[in-house]
Amino acid sequence: MGLLDRLTGRKPRSEESATTVEPTPSSAPEPVVSLPSTSPAHDALRDVQPNATLLSAAGLSAPQGKLYNPYEGLSTQAIGTKPHLFRLPEQPEFVFEEEASVRRRDWTQHLQFYCGGGYLAGGVVGVAAGLYKFVVTKPEVVTDTLKLKTNRLLNTCGSFARPWSNSCGIMGLFFSGAESLYVYQLEPYGVPDNACTLLAGFTSGALFRLPRGPRQAAVAGAVGVVAAGGITALRKVFPSL
Template structure:
């Protein structure tokens, strides 16, 4: 094993913005001759197609949107459950009974809203990835079409009118979100 001496302190963090390679020393705390290993500065991929892609895969999208939807729904539902639990207090309730009402109400509402928004995230991720695969392009229209489809599918069991209204709402909401994201991106570039 070759010993490489360096003018740098091996315990300090390296500046990633410079053109210097990232070095890793697995033996830095041991009193043995060591060698610094050069780490890659960019992600490594098995296939060239993965390296050229600039967005998340369908599985990553599925996990991201479903998880974010469930988390947002659980937090929002727990908040509404907290309010309804506090409103259901009666004058003769003990503190233990009041806490129990709040916890039961928050847990019930959190589960309901979390599951609903998680399913919406699941539908949206699947539709967006499917539309992108069919059209073979990545643009704003994929997101809007996925929003339309998600709203329509989510309310399809309640009838055609309800599905159409929910589809329109889903498309508008996603369109506004994408437009807002584009505006923020442009503003941060200036």
């Protein structure tokens, strides 16, 4: 077959296969990695000066809050990307909407807060009164040793702290229960919270002095209204009260 191919002028198959250029396999196309597109709301919260068009499209207003730069002290070459400033929220953020809608403690937390706070406050006042009496009162015994002084100090402070703590704890119990009840019953009728607090102060004072008669109860209720007014004023400065 090789001699016949040469006589006819045809190249052998081996030479044809040698001269034939095999096509190189095409390289597989590189996968295109697309970055996740950020929503207009995310861009509006991230940029220092957000685009007004993005804000209007997302239905958002200009974000408020303190600016925070996490790349402070670093150069642009070290970061490798355009730095962005973030706005820190000025108010607490909640995961669930139910938590954001809560404006006050529930009645169990209210009860624990005012009972415990009243008991501790009464104890502090009682200890302070006991210390004052210990300082101004002279002992009847001439030979007063260190053990006698310590014993007299503990007895004096305890005699004042126990009734004050119990009384203030009971007042906190009456006040928290009455306020929770008034808010639950009167809030649907449009009664403000401050009015419920004043009513709770009158009720707690009147209940505390009711065993001594109606006159004492009325006077104690008036004192309770004044104390409740002080709590209302303090809540503007300390909302957690």
